[in-house]
Structure formats: C-alpha cells, structure tokens
Amino acid sequence: MRNSFTYILFLLLLVLVGCRLEVPEDVFEHEEINKAQLSVTNSTTGAIQTVTILNNGMADRELVLENGASYNVNLRFYGNHGGEIEDMTPEVIEEKDEHFLTYAFSGVAVFVTRSVGDPVRTDGKKLGLNTEWKVQSVPQPGAFAEIKLNHSASEVKDTGAGGDQKGETTGGETDVLLKVFVK
Amino acid sequence: MKLLYSWVLLLAGMLTFSQSYEIRGKISDLHDRMPLVNATVILGNLKTQTDLKGNFLFSKVRSGSYELIATHPLCEARTESLVVQDNLFLTLFLEHHAHDIETVNIAAVHENKTPFTVTTLDKAELERHSSENLGNLLGNTAGINVLKTGNNIAKPVIHGLLGSRIFIINNNVKMAEQEWGTEHAPSIDAGAFDHVDVVKGAGTLRFGSAPGGVVVLEPRVFPARDSLEGRIILNGISNGRGGSANTELAKYWKDQWFLKAQGSYKKLGDLSTPDFTLQNTGTEENAFSISAGQRKFTRGFEVYYNLVNHNFGIFTGSHLGNSEDFYNAVNGGITAYTGNFSYQINAPRQEVIHQIFKVEAYKRFSGAGKFTAKYSVQFNDRKEFDIRRGELNDLPAMDLRLTTHQFQFEHLLERGKFELESGQYGSFQNNFPDPVTKTRRLIPDYNRYEGGLFSVLHYRASKQFTWEGGLRFDYDFLEAYKYYDLELWDSRYAADFASFEADRHGVRVLTHPKLHFQNFSANTGFTFSPSEYFNFKLNFARASRSPNAAELFADGLHHSASIIEQGNLAMKPEEINQLNASLLFKKDFLEGFEAEVSPYVMFSENFINQVPTGFQNTIRGNFVVWDFQQIKARLMGIDARAQLQFTPQVKWVGNFSTMRGDDLTHDEPLIQMPPLSFSNVLNFSNEKIFVEAGQRTTLKQKRFPERNVMVDLIENGQAVSRELDLSTPPDAYTLWHAGAGYRFSKHLKLNAEVTNVFNVRYREYLNRLRYFSDALGRNAVVSLILNF
Numbered sequence: 001m002r003n004s005f006t007y008i009l010f011l012l013l014l015v016l017v018g019c020r021l022e023v024p025e026d027v028f029e030h031e032e033i034n035k036a037q038l039s040v041t042n043s044t045t046g047a048i049q050t051v052t053i054l055n056n057g058m059a060d061r062e063l064v065l066e067n068g069a070s071y072n073v074n075l076r077f078y079g080n081h082g083g084e085i086e087d088m089t090p091e092v093i094e095e096k097d098e099h100f101l102t103y104a105f106s107g108v109a110v111f112v113t114r115s116v117g118d119p120v121r122t123d124g125k126k127l128g129l130n131t132e133w134k135v136q137s138v139p140q141p142g143a144f145a146e147i148k149l150n151h152s153a154s155e156v157k158d159t160g161a162g163g164d165q166k167g168e169t170t171g172g173e174t175d176v177l178l179k180v181f182v183k
Numbered sequence: 184m185k186l187l188y189s190w191v192l193l194l195a196g197m198l199t200f201s202q203s204y205e206i207r208g209k210i211s212d213l214h215d216r217m218p219l220v221n222a223t224v225i226l227g228n229l230k231t232q233t234d235l236k237g238n239f240l241f242s243k244v245r246s247g248s249y250e251l252i253a254t255h256p257l258c259e260a261r262t263e264s265l266v267v268q269d270n271l272f273l274t275l276f277l278e279h280h281a282h283d284i285e286t287v288n289i290a291a292v293h294e295n296k297t298p299f300t301v302t303t304l305d306k307a308e309l310e311r312h313s314s315e316n317l318g319n320l321l322g323n324t325a326g327i328n329v330l331k332t333g334n335n336i337a338k339p340v341i342h343g344l345l346g347s348r349i350f351i352i353n354n355n356v357k358m359a360e361q362e363w364g365t366e367h368a369p370s371i372d373a374g375a376f377d378h379v380d381v382v383k384g385a386g387t388l389r390f391g392s393a394p395g396g397v398v399v400l401e402p403r404v405f406p407a408r409d410s411l412e413g414r415i416i417l418n419g420i421s422n423g424r425g426g427s428a429n430t431e432l433a434k435y436w437k438d439q440w441f442l443k444a445q446g447s448y449k450k451l452g453d454l455s456t457p458d459f460t461l462q463n464t465g466t467e468e469n470a471f472s473i474s475a476g477q478r479k480f481t482r483g484f485e486v487y488y489n490l491v492n493h494n495f496g497i498f499t500g501s502h503l504g505n506s507e508d509f510y511n512a513v514n515g516g517i518t519a520y521t522g523n524f525s526y527q528i529n530a531p532r533q534e535v536i537h538q539i540f541k542v543e544a545y546k547r548f549s550g551a552g553k554f555t556a557k558y559s560v561q562f563n564d565r566k567e568f569d570i571r572r573g574e575l576n577d578l579p580a581m582d583l584r585l586t587t588h589q590f591q592f593e594h595l596l597e598r599g600k601f602e603l604e605s606g607q608y609g610s611f612q613n614n615f616p617d618p619v620t621k622t623r624r625l626i627p628d629y630n631r632y633e634g635g636l637f638s639v640l641h642y643r644a645s646k647q648f649t650w651e652g653g654l655r656f657d658y659d660f661l662e663a664y665k666y667y668d669l670e671l672w673d674s675r676y677a678a679d680f681a682s683f684e685a686d687r688h689g690v691r692v693l694t695h696p697k698l699h700f701q702n703f704s705a706n707t708g709f710t711f712s713p714s715e716y717f718n719f720k721l722n723f724a725r726a727s728r729s730p731n732a733a734e735l736f737a738d739g740l741h742h743s744a745s746i747i748e749q750g751n752l753a754m755k756p757e758e759i760n761q762l763n764a765s766l767l768f769k770k771d772f773l774e775g776f777e778a779e780v781s782p783y784v785m786f787s788e789n790f791i792n793q794v795p796t797g798f799q800n801t802i803r804g805n806f807v808v809w810d811f812q813q814i815k816a817r818l819m820g821i822d823a824r825a826q827l828q829f830t831p832q833v834k835w836v837g838n839f840s841t842m843r844g845d846d847l848t849h850d851e852p853l854i855q856m857p858p859l860s861f862s863n864v865l866n867f868s869n870e871k872i873f874v875e876a877g878q879r880t881t882l883k884q885k886r887f888p889e890r891n892v893m894v895d896l897i898e899n900g901q902a903v904s905r906e907l908d909l910s911t912p913p914d915a916y917t918l919w920h921a922g923a924g925y926r927f928s929k930h931l932k933l934n935a936e937v938t939n940v941f942n943v944r945y946r947e948y949l950n951r952l953r954y955f956s957d958a959l960g961r962n963a964v965v966s967l968i969l970n971f
Contacts, residue, residue, distance in 0.1 A: 020630075021613075021628060021629070021630045021662055021663075021664060022628070022664075023664055023685075023693070024618065024624075024627075024628050024664055024666075025618060026666045026688070026691055026693070027618045027620075027621060027622065027623055027624065033802065034802055035802070036802065053802060054802070055801060055802050056800055056801065056802070057800045057801050057802045057803075057804070058800070088572075091572055091573040092572070094573065095572060095573065098570075098572075104897040105897065105900060106897045106900060106901055106902035107900075107901070107902070108900075109900060142902075144902070146897055151504075151570060151572070152499075152502070152570050154499075154500070154519045154520050155519075170519050171499075171500055171512070171519030171520055172502075172508075173502055173503055173504040173508060173570065174503075174504035174505050174507065174508050174803055174804050175504065175572075175803065176802055176803060177504075177505060177507070177802065177803055177804035178802070
C-alpha cells in the first residue's frame with residue numbers, strides 16, 4: 001500500500017513538472033483581409049484617386065465623382081500581419097468561384113459595368129475586381145459607395161435591370177465591407 | 184503418600200473433565216455495526232440464536248477445542264476455531280450486504296434517499312432512444328431543456344443554467360471538455376450506460392460545486408454469477424437517411440470479476456425541415472469503451488477506457504459574417520442552402536475526439552469504513568473547421584487540446600444512523616490552442632491547478648426523517664499566456680493588471696496572468712416521509728464556481744456565432760444561493776396515482792452573464808460586441824410531474840415546467856430562459872407489446888431582453904437603417920410523437936417511434952440556428968434490439 005502511494009505521488013509530480021507552460025508565439029490571421037485599396041481612374045482625364053481602407057473599415061479620404069464622368073475602378077486586398085503586408089488579391093482570384101463582389105451606392109446614381117478583363121468564374125459571372133462606373137447624378141451630401149466581398153454565396157447575379165452589373169448575392173459570408181464617402 | 188497423591192490427581196482430573204464455561208457473544212453487521220437478530224450460532228453440537236440485541240449465550244460449554252459457525256440470512260457464514268478454557272465473550276461481524284448489488288440490479292429501482300430532486304432515465308428508456316444524443320434525451324424531462332446548435336449539437340439546460348454550471352459524470356469521472364462553449368456538445372455515448380440520473384440544483388458536493396446540477400451516467404453493475412451476455416441495437420433513422428448501431432458484450436463471474444466492451448457507430452446525411460433539406464447538417468459519430476475489474480462489496484477495482492469521436496456538419500446557411508448578413512438571412516424569407524441531400528460533411532463543421540482513462544479502487548475496512556482512490560486522465564481535441572481561403576481551407580480555424588488529470592480520494596463511514604462521506608480532490612489541466620491553425624487564439628494557453636476538500640453527513644433520525652449537510656472548499660490557480668491588442672489592453676486592463684504584462688511588440692502585448700480563486704460551497708436539506716403516500720424535501724445550497732476560460736479570456740471574433748466576444752480578467756467566482764423543494768404525493772386511486780411538485784429559487788450577487796454592449800466597426804462590417812459581465816440575478820420556477828396508472832397496463836404521465844430569470848442589475852429579463860412547456864404521454868404496455876402516444880407543447884417566451892440591432896443598408900439607392908430582430912422568441916408550438924414495440928422473445932424486440940408526427944413547422948427559442956431555418960421535420964426511427 002505504501003509503495004502504491006509512492007508510485008502515485010511520483011506520477012503526479014511527473015505530470016505537474018512535465019507540463020510547465022511554454023511561452024507561445026503570436027499568431028496572425030493569415031487569410032484575414034485587413035486592408036483594401038481602391039484605385040479610381042477618370043477615363044477621360046486619366047486622373048487617379050487612391051482610397052485606402054484599413055482594419056477599422058474607415059476610408060482615408062472621400063472619393064470625388066463628377067456627374068456624367070466615367071471611371072475605371074480597380075480593387076486590391078491586403079493582409080497586414082504584424083507589419084508584413086501580403087497581397088491577398090491573387091488568392092481571391094485563385095478562388096474566384098468562392099468569391100463575388102457587389103457594389104451599392106447611396107445618394108448618387110452610378111451605372112456599373114464589370115470590365116472586360118475582370119476574372120470570370122466557372123459559372124460565367126465576373127468576379128468584380130475591375131469595374132467601370134458611369135456617374136449619373138450629382139452626389140448628395142452624405143453619399144457613399146458600399147463594396148462587399150462575399151465568400152461562398154449560394155447564388156450570385158452579376159447583371160440586373162437595364163444591364164447594370166452592381167451584383168447580388170444570396171447567403172454566404174462577408175469577408176470585406178468597404179464604405180467610401182463620395183462627394 | 185503416593186496413594187493420596189494419586190487420589191488427588193484423579194479427583195482433579197474428574198473435576199477438570201466436568202468443568203463448563205459460559206460462552207457469550209454479540210454478532211453485528213460488518214460496516215454499520217447494527218446488531219444482527221436471529222443469527223444462528225453453532226458451537227460443536229450446540230446451537231443457539233441471537234436476540235434482538237444481537238447477543239447469544241452458551242451457558243455450559245465443556246473445555247476443549249471447537250469450531251464456531253455464525254450464519255445469518257443474506258450473509259456470508261463466519262467460521263472460527265475456538266479453544267475453551269475459560270468463560271469467553273466473543274464479538275463477531277458478518278458481511279450483511281453480499282447480495283445487495285444483485286438485489287438492486289434485479290429490482291431495477293434507483294432509490295433516491297437524498298433531499299435533492301433526482302430524475303432517472305432508466306435502461307429501458309435509454310434503449311428505446313439509443314439513436315439520440317444525451318442533450319435531446321434529457322430534454323423530455325420537466326425542468327430540463329436543451330440548448331441546440333441545429334439538432335446534432337445539444338447541451339442540457341437545467342433550471343435555465345448550462346455550460347460550466349452543470350457537471351456531467353461519466354462512470355465516476357467528471358467530464359472536462361471545453362463545456363464553456365454554447366455550441367459544444369457533451370462527448371457522451373448515452374447508449375453505453377445502464378441509467379442516467381439528473382440531480383437538479385446544487386445538490387451533490389462530491390464532484391465540486393455545480394449550481395445547475397449534475398448529470399450522472401452510471402454503467403451497469405453485474406450480479407455475482409458466471410455469465411456471458413451481449414446486446415446489439417440497430418436503428419434506422421429516416422430524417423438524415425441514416426442509422427446507428429450499438430453493440431455490447433459483457434463477461435462476469437461469480438466472484439464478481441467482470442469484463443465489458445461496448446461500441447457504437449452513427450451516420451446521418453443532411454437533415455430536413457418540413458420544407459427543405461438543410462445542406463451540411465450530417466453527422467458521423469463512433470464510440471468505444473472497455474472496462475474490467477472486480478466489484479465486491481468489501482473491495483473492488485476498475486480500469487476503464489472510453490473514446491468518443493464526433494464529426495458534426497454546421498448548416499451552411501448559418502455561416503454568416505456581419506450584422507448585415509444576419510439581416511439578409513433573417514429577413515430574406517427563403518432559407519438559403521437547401522436541397523441536394525448529401526452524406527458529405529464539409530466546412531463549417533466540428534470534429535471532436537474525447538478519451539478517458541480511469542483507474543479506481545476501493546476497500547471496506549471493518550469499523551473504519553470504505554476508502555476509495557481514483558485517478559483519471561482525459562484528452563479532448565476539438566477542431567472547428569470554417570470556410571477559409573486558399574491553402575488554409577483544409578486547416579481547422581480552431582484546434583484546442585485539453586488534457587485533464589484528476590485524482591480523488593474518498594472515505595465513507597457507515598453507521599446505523601448516519602453516513603459520513605469525506606474526500607479530497609486534485610486536478611491539473613492544460614489547454615493548448617494549436618497555432619498550426621494560423622488564426623488568433625480564442626482561448627489562450629493555460630495551466631489550471633485545482634484542489635478541493637469536502638465532507639457530507641447524511642443522518643437518519645428516523646424512518647420518516649433524514650437530514651443531509653455538506654461543506655466543500657476548492658482552491659483554483661490558473662496560469663495563462665495571452666496576447667492582446669495593445670489598444671484593448673491599455674484601455675481595459677493595463678491599470679489594474681500591470682503585473683501580468685510580460686512583453687510588448689508592435690501593436691500586441693504578451694501577458695502572463697496568474698489568477699487565484701477560492702470557493703466555499705455548502706448544502707443542507709431534509710427529507711420527511713410520514714408515510715409511503717407523502718414525501719417532502721427541502722434543501723438550501725450555496726454553490727461557488729470559478730469563472731471558466733471563455734469568461735476570463737475570450738477576445739475577438741467568434742466566427743461561428745458572428746459576434747465579437749469579450750472576456751473579463753477581473754471576473755470573480757460566481758456564487759449562487761438556491762432553495763429547492765419537492766412535494767411527492769401518492770394515492771391508491773385506480774392502480775396508483777402520484778404527483779410531484781418542485782419549486783425552486785436562486786439568487787446571485789455575481790452571476791456571470793453575457794450581454795451585448797455595443798458595436799465594433801471592422802473592415803468586415805459591423806459586429807455586435809458581447810461582454811461577459813457579473814450581475815445580480817434571480818431565477819425561479821416550478822417543475823411538476825403527475826402519473827396515473829389506470830390499469831396495470833395503461834399509464835398516463837404528465838410533465839410541466841415554467842421559470843423566470845431576472846437581470847436585477849439592468850432591470851430586465853435574463854436572456855435565453857426556457858419558456859413554459861407541458862407534455863402528456865399515454866402508454867399501454869404488457870409483456871409483449873407497448874404502444875405510446877404523446878404531445879409536448881412549448882409556449883412562446885414572453886419575457887426576454889430587447890437586444891435588437893440597427894443595420895445600415897442601401898435600398899433603392901438610399902441608405903436606410905433597419906432593425907435586426909435578434910430578440911423576439913419564436914411562436915408557440917405543439918409536437919406529437921407515437922411509438923410502439925413488440926417483444927418477439929426474451930431476446931428479440933422491435934421498436935418504432937415517430938417524432939413530429941404531423942410534420943409541424945416550428946422554431947425553438949433555445950436553438951441558436953433558429954434565425955436561419957425551421958427545426959426538424961418528421962423523423963421515424965425503427966430499432967431492432969437483440970439481447971443474448
């Protein structure tokens with residue numbers, strides 16, 4: 001009985017000593033997109049506006065859209081992991097069948113077309129990274145553009161009424177939601 | 184002289200030969216020291232019996248050597264060699280309970296002698312529902328509800344309390360398995376057990392302090408005879424188009440050695456509501472257990488191993504991002520991800536492997552009581568797979584490995600009037616969140632050391648009145664390494680917990696919290712049974728528990744719930760004071776009527792509750808932030824049960840339960856309190872057949888906190904704010920079930936049961952997926968049970 005008790009005590013001590021807590025390394029969400037960049041080029045003048053949106057979802061500037069003007073718009077996504085910037089856009093393109101971008105506008109009328117060179121999913125719908133915006137009204141005070149990257153939607157539509165290609169999704173998860181004020 | 188000497192010797196010899204002595208004695212029970220009446224004592228060719236005080240007397244016993252044999256009904260005989268050369272007083276102890284184990288098994292009665300309310304699911308009940316998980320099994324009992332994430336993940340809720348407030352005891356081992364998670368189901372194969380007892384409320388202190396109650400899963404105790412037996416149960420399940428199998432083989436011997444092995448497997452494809460098949464709701468489970476040992480009344484030991492492996496799919500339509508996604512799903516009107524039945528289980532899914540190894544030994548010492556020593560180790564590996572991007576798609580988004588060592592040493596002293604049970608408990612737990620996931624740790628690396636002492640006295644003042652009181656003290660030390668965002672650490676914790684800071688690097692800070700908790704718990708109660716027709720129980724308990732890892736450390740986006748969770752390092756132990764009562768009334772009406780009413784009330788100054796406190800804007804959208812807080816809370820309710828045996832074959836059973844919970848700090852109802860429900864079951868059964876039909880009605884919960892969220896959307900080119908209603912509970916509903924069974928022979932039975940007979944569309948308030956789809960439609964289970 002005494003020997004059994006000794007063995008049990010020894011086993012317990014072994015367990016306690018052997019399981020000392022190690023200092024873990026920090027981990028960053030490797031597939032988390034925490035930065036986006038919107039490049040908006042006036043088709044006529046060639047002037048470029050670059051808007052950056054960081055992890056708190058806020059854009060660093062307002063976007064200037066002129067009534068009647070057309071713009072080529074390009075979107076890129078980045079992951080910022082402890083100071084290291086990683087371009088996540090190729091991953092999004094590689095998994096284009098799982099992703100889809102939608103565009104919506106409040107306080108300003110914009111006709112959206114998905115560009116000729118935009119990545120095409122296997123269902124024939126365009127991903128929406130590259131678009132053309134035709135502005136059809138003067139932006140009202142407080143107008144903004146909302147761009148959403150959806151992951152694993154059950155259904156997507158890239159063309160709506162009158163050929164407008166802002167896009168719609170059913171289901172899925174929002175990976176990125178960008179809100180850019182427009183003036 | 185020589186002649187005189189010879190005459191003296193002859194006379195001495197004659198006197199010696201004719202001298203007789205008195206042999207007196209007392210015979211008592213070995214462990215409770217109660218006198219044994221009418222025990223038979225044989226001394227040579229003399230025979231007598233003990234009187235009412237256990238005493239016996241042989242008045243004229245000649246000197247010499249004898250064999251003394253003492254016997255008593257239901258005792259093992261005791262034989263002693265005796266040399267009689269003087270008057271003697273003998274004290275003998277007989278083992279009175281050698282046959283008790285078999286008696287309990289045959290009678291199949293699980294008697295509750297405590298002042299606490301205990302509900303039992305017996306072997307027949309477990310056998311009939313062997314395809315169900317533990318949570319769903321318990322949910323049909325008054326006062327016990329189920330918190331679900333879909334149908335495959337179900338946690339018991341007792342009187343509104345769940346998670347760390349309920350202990351699950353698996354063959355005398357307290358389960359340790361990330362029970363803090365509302366979407367973490369218990370890793371239990373209920374079909375492996377003989378019966379399940381649920382102690383409602385903070386009753387037993389033996390395993391710690393559980394304010395909600397304890398679910399005790401007990402294996403079978405084998406009788407003292409040589410036998411080999413087995414059982415096979417095959418279930419066909421319609422909803423999910425699958426089935427399950429459960430097999431068991433047991434060999435036991437007359438000297439109470441036993442060896443038992445049990446295994447089960449279950450596979451279901453996508454589940455269906457009345458209107459849709461829900462994509463990715465399949466499940467695959469397998470379990471195995473083996474135990475061996477000897478279980479005599481005076482001594483025994485057991486070695487036990489249990490493995491449970493679960494793989495659950497999570498409904499794809501519930502996998503959402505931010506509040507806007509929620510709004511679109513809830514208000515869209517059409518359940519997404521429906522149709523296309525499949526057996527495949529893809530992300531999002533949970534994969535959990537739980538293993539238990541236990542060694543337990545006990546011995547009863549004459550006069551000193553029963554000593555029990557037990558050691559167990561558990562390994563819980565929980566992986567949660569999310570829909571991820573790129574090469575990370577095959578990696579889990581969370582991989583938690585929990586290792587728990589438990590050691591318990593107990594002493595039971597039994598006497599005629601009382602039992603005193605005391606013990607000490609030690610535990611070491613390590614949590615390792617594997618960084619191979621390449622995601623931030625929701626729960627950090629930690630070691631947890633616990634030690635406890637308890638003592639419970641059960642006193643039988645008379646046949647009518649018993650009293651029980653107990654005390655327990657636990658000490659809990661938790662050491663962790665955790666990373667915080669610098670902004671969060673500086674705003675919430677830096678001032679009060681500066682000593683925990685280990686290192687700062689960029690926008691992150693490494694902390695090394697060391698937390699100490701002390702918990703004092705106690706209970707007292709009595710049972711009063713003036714007759715077999717009336718029983719009254721009253722007990723008061725104070726249960727104190729340490730905060731769990733999520734309540735302390737949760738930090739960040741909880742993907743599967745689409746909320747941001749925030750723990751609180753400053754959390755103190757939660758203390759709940761509760762009063763439970765039970766009135767049981769029986770009457771000889773028809774073949775027997777009984778009714779039981781059990782009211783209860785609980786109060787806490789530091790109840791741990793999770794409440795939404797605001798929003799956080801991120802690049803992924805807005806998320807509601809849920810903080811863990813400590814509040815003043817009050818919970819109270821009533822459970823009731825009635826049973827009428829119309830004839831020996833026909834029985835009606837009714838259940839009723841209602842409760843209310845109040846957040847007294849914020850002056851509002853507590854969230855997720857079970858609504859009022861009642862059920863009726865009519866049952867006909869004889870030796871060959873049983874037929875049953877029943878209903879269960881759940882009313883709409885009218886008391887709930889308003890926790891709606893305003894969501895910004897764009898409609899027709901304009902920004903609008905819409906209210907996302909997360910608060911309003913679903914409507915009332917009634918579900919019917921019917922079942923029947925036929926016993927072909929002693930060995931073969933066939934059962935069939937249909938739940939939700941009328942394929943009713945309904946949503947359960949305590950189902951986290953209720954926002955996205957209706958609950959399950961009709962389900963038919965056909966079971967073949969073979970005993971050999």
